Amino acid sequence: MLTLVRQVNLYQAIQELNKEKDHAITKLCALAGVARSAYYKWLKWKPSSMELEIHALAKEIKLRYDKRKGILGYRQMRTQLNRKLKKKYNKKRYYRIMCALGLKAVIRRKRASYVKAAEIHVAENVMNRNFNANSPNSKWCTDVTELKYGNGRKAYWSAIIDVYDNSIVSWVLSHSNNNNLVMDTLKRAYVEASWRKLYPMNGKSPLY
Structure with a gap:
């Protein structure tokens, strides 16, 4: 099922490039590493309700991932999208779909925290650069x-x-x-x- 998500993305990209840029299907399939026959089979494919649901969720995940600049992991993604979609998908589903899409959370560096140093007593400059x-x-x-x-x-x-x-x-x-x-x-x-x-x-x- 998750392989299907990845394959569908490739097929859609091939389809769009063929329509917009008029690139040959044969060359596009070769570049994408998929069989031309598989692409044409996909054009006639009628997905099941479960496949449509997973593909719709994959689209939502990609949109949210891009919107949040890649900082969301699968746990946060699950919390936010389940709330938005009013669903109860488990975290394993989000994890697998994100892996299939090649989406990984960008680890943000923790800002260095510091405590402002208290003012200290500055000794009087008695010597005043007189080294005699x-x-x-x-x-x-x-x-x-x-x-x-x-x-x-x-x-x-x-x-x-x-x-x-x-x-x-x-x-x-x-x-x-x-x-x-x-x-x-x-x-x-x-x-x-x-x-x-x-x-x-x-x-x-x-x-x-």
Whole structure:
């Protein structure tokens, strides 16, 4: 029955092209992959009431599919058309007809959802691009560098330097670039720089 739906569509296309474009039936049948005798048999064919019903439903499915730009699957198609036609066709019928017509639902990509970030406190720009220091530990700078090695592997090197003499106060190497990497570098800086006298800058932390 469902093969019939597919064949009827081919025969109708052949018939329309023959009438509108005056293409030869023999060539059209060859292109469609159907026997010429089968086409002429279809012209004399008198469908049963069940065949007419299925073919009518197939037309409705194709129209609705095109109207909704291919986003309907057989379940949604069944819900919408059963309501419109006031029928109780089961989902298997819709599934088989859509398969016979080569209709598949277009999967729409889910829009990326995001939550607007809350406003955060922006620290005062105390340094103001002045990278000169008159004493140790009055200004520190930090950065994380990505290192590539091996077969596409990555490591991250986090370091804190003293602007006064560009010496490395502390550093940490990790395979993850996250807050823990930064905090571990900071903690180590305080421990390893304990031999220095920490000079506060206007009563504020020397870290910027």
